[in-house]
Amino acid sequence: MALADQIVRRRRAPRWVRGWRIIPVIGLVLVFSFPFFVMLSTAFKETGDIFSAPPTLLPTTWTLDNFVAAFDQIPFWRYLANTLFVSGLSVLGTILSCPLVAYALAKIRWPGARPLLMIVLLTMMLPPQVTMIPIFLIWNGLGAVGTYLPLVVPAFLGTPFLIFMIRQFLVSVPGELIEAARIDGASEFRTYWSIVLPIARPAIVTAAVFQFVWSWTDFLNPLIYLGNPEQYTLSIGLYAFFGENDVAWGPLMAACVLFTLPALFLFLLGQRFFIGGISTGALK
Template identity: 55%
Template sequence: MAIDTVRRGPSARKASRSLLAYAGILAVVGIFIFPFLTMITTSFKLPTDVFTLPPALLPETWTFENFGLALEAMPIDRYLWNTIVVASLSVIGTLVSCPLVAYALAKFEWRGRGVVFFIVLATMMLPPQVTMIPLYLVFDTVGLTGTIWPLVLPTFFGTPFFIFLMRQFMMNVPDDLIAAARLDGASEFRIYWSIVLPLAKPALATIGIFQFMWAWTDFLNPLIYLNDEANYTLSLGLYNFFSENGIAWGPLMAASVVFTVPALIVFLIGQRFFLSGLATSGLK
């Protein structure tokens, strides 16, 4: 019996540590998910149920009135369409530009490649406040301020973080595979399009999801460049609604749900590719 007790000791301690680890994970998940659940339940509450003592997570009476009030107070459909357009074009620009630059940095041997890659990495250290005014002056000079193009065009010139991510992934593509394709007479663009990009689907999905989230939730750039309400994105529309209507918590939370759910759906759909892309891109 003493031997059995000794044998069960380590396994019991291991089980206890596992239970404590799972309990800690659940506690952290609860902390992060609680504001999201509060937002959803508040969007279905009556004004008299928003602040009650003691506080209640679930409403006493469920109502969809807040969604109707939010739709009446601001054109959510137009804001939603503008946000979809900006996010979609940003994703397209990212998927067009970043893999091309990454392929040149990963699979081409040319003088100064290391210097260019160092410059790309160095630009990641610049805070956006440094480039904010020069970029605004450039777009104002060409007459694009007040439109959605300043929110979209920079993505067609590459994003340093995404270039780095794609380059790390493409470094893992076998050089022998590319050399064999060159011996068969394939052009560089054919190799890039038919061999490298299909292998890089997880990384492409990763940068696509990242860019979609950034464009969807971006507030600062729309605030700087957009001055016509017809071009407002959802983030700027929510801010405008808040400033005009004060703290109408029910409609505000209803509008926030409309703002949050599409991005959450996109992330859940692409989660498998997202995690796979991170695991195979050198960011472990």
């Protein structure tokens, strides 16, 4: 191996070539980031700048008018509060339900664990279109169409992908502490509450971030279930910027910036956990 190492080292590119490698990487990042730049730049442009051909990279005059107009044209804060309400409750539901189920799948020795794991995995593969209509009919029968219940309740009953993710994490944790607690006569729930939950914190945080981003960005469910404009989340509220014949691009982009920021902020905070979580589902 030492010989191989030597040969490989000798064949390595010289230092200046290695330095240039950053260029294609930066190029890749620029391509993916450019739309963000357009969003930001448009949000701060005056109308004349927005409708200039060819488009300018930066505003010639920077203005906050679009943000003012955005608050003026739609009940932005109301929609933001609605979105936050739905996302917050969904996250709460996920935190309460998913670790419980994951624990039953990973650390309790009972005959149901294996078949239930299969069911969780199969459920992840079912196209949502198949269940969409009967679920709508259930809520319709309960008189809950036009309320937030259809957007929030499912999270309290566990999301298969997040259950699976936390389960994978728990499986990799050694069971000694849990066994010790059981031998000491702690009840199953006490063991869960005081030992499993603290251990599983990284996985639970990841699941919470996933759930928040999903609820925050969800389009289809609010579209199906919310009818009263008072209740709109931002996802469906933004359409108000589209007029009969024209689109208020400036205010729309300003609202888009504000709508994106919370999810962006949360993602950057939990970036490491989050990216780990994405690979968990796919590689293990």
